Amino acid sequence: MxxxxxxxxxxxxxxxxxxxxxxxxxxxxxxxxxxxxxxxxxxxxxxxxxxxxxxxxxSSTRAGRGQIVQLCLRALSSASEGMTSAEVRDWIEADAPGTRLQSVPSTLSRLINQGRLRRDEAGRYFVV
Missing domain, CATH: 1.20.5 (Single alpha-helices involved in coiled-coils or other helix-helix interfaces)
Structure with missing residues (x-):
């Protein structure tokens, strides 16, 4: 026993x-x-x-490697109430017109996995 x-x-x-x-x-x-x-x-x-x-x-330009990460972080840092993926994309399009942004959702997911962002139940992203 x-x-x-x-x-x-x-x-x-x-x-x-x-x-x-x-x-x-x-x-x-x-x-x-x-x-x-x-x-x-x-x-x-x-x-x-x-x-x-x-x-x-x-005619649009493609964000360079790492540039999309910086743009996403800048967008989220500017909004204390957080942003959805679409709002991040809209902010970047306004800040860097003509930039192609197909990778915003995957970039945000990668930043969550790296512990640099968090996402609430409403789908809003926040800088950690």
């Missing part, structure tokens, strides 16, 4: 094993998210090249 201490030891070991598994899954998910974001960016660059080749160039 197990003693109370043995049971506590087994429970603690199981809790540690689960925590390690959860941390590992989170790291894997974040790595996959980064891989997908990089793939999306690569596909967007290929699309732009093909559009240029076909004479279908868009």
């Amino acid at each position: 197990d003693t109370f201490q043995d049971k506590l030891t087994r429970i603690a070991a199981e809790r540690d094993r689960l925590a390690r598994g959860e941390a590992s899954m989170r790291e894997d998910a974040l790595a996959e998210l980064e891989r997908i974001n990089a793939e999306i960016e690569s596909l967007e660059q290929k699309k732009e090249s093909l559009e240029a080749l076909l004479g279908l160039e868009d």
Whole structure:
């Protein structure tokens, strides 16, 4: 028969094993998210090249790597009551007209995963 201490030891070991598994899954998910974001960016660059080749160039400019993050953070810092993804996009379009902003939602999600933003139940984002 197990003693109370043995049971506590087994429970603690199981809790540690689960925590390690959860941390590992989170790291894997974040790595996959980064891989997908990089793939999306690569596909967007290929699309732009093909559009240029076909004479279908868009007059809008594409935000550079990291620039969209800074624009999102600036937009959210300007609003103490937070903003929805659409409001962030509208703010950036007003601040940087002509910038293509398809990646605002994924950028906001990535910033949440990095702990730089939080999102309330109404879908509003806030700088942490």
